[in-house]
Amino acid sequence: MLRNTADSWGAPAKWFHWVMAALILAQITLGVMAASWRLSPTKIELFFWHKSTGALILVLVVLRLVWRLANPAPALPSGMPAWERAAARSSHLLLYLLMIALPITGWIVNSASNIPFRIFWLVPLPAIVAPDKSTADLVALVHRGLAALLALVLVAHIGAALRHHFVKRNTVLIRMLPGAWRAP
Ligand code: HEM
Ligand code: HEM
Structure with a gap:
């Protein structure tokens, strides 16, 4: 099952979620x-590994x-209060914004520090700003x-995902886990 359905995530969305979750937790460390x-x-x-x-x-x-915009997300559980829906939507949006803003600010720091760098020894990372110590310090902050x-x-x-599963006992966590799942 590739595409998302009304009640579950398709395989590519799950793959992106878990591969990126592992990479991001490693990346923070x-x-x-x-x-x-x-x-x-x-x-x-x-x-070198961080960059x-x-x-x-x-x-x-x-x-x-790109995949997300072409595949609408499954609906949230029907009984979910409006504030929880708003919190889920805005925190997911914020996570996407942070997944873009963090690499870009890191890239700016690397450019402003004037450090030549090849991604995984292969692809040279082009500079996106001119070398400048005060820019590097500010953007590092x-x-x-x-x-x-x-x-x-x-x-x-993560707390919300666990609450859905153990307290509210709905399918929100299960439907993101690897493997096929169908609404009962
Ligand atoms: C153990 C860790 C994690 C658990 C248990 C978890 C759980 C979940 C679950 C259950 C959903 C689906 C929500 C729904 O169906 O409406 C979800 C969505 C999402 N998760 Fe995680 N997650 C984890 C780690 C992460 C990490 C590290 C990131 C990285 C930023 C992340 C980013 C997202 C995003 C952006 C969505 C929204 C997907 C979309 O709407 O396209 N998650 N997560
Ligand atoms: C999702 C992607 C990223 C995450 C989550 C992330 C996270 C972090 C964290 C947690 C630190 C340590 C902060 C501290 O303890 O002081 C850090 C520092 C740093 N990161 Fe990233 N980073 C990301 C991407 C990048 C990229 C793509 C680059 C460069 C190409 C980069 C360059 C740097 C640099 C130069 C520092 C040191 C900043 C300083 O002088 O304090 N980061 N990053």
């Missing part, structure tokens, strides 16, 4: 480790958005703030 490691070859290597994974996330989120916001929204997101 890599970012915190890279930023706090003492200056050494390991720190450079952590940044390469970040570039991959940017490519994936663009493909995911924005990048860190956005990463902290992402971590907060994810705590709420």
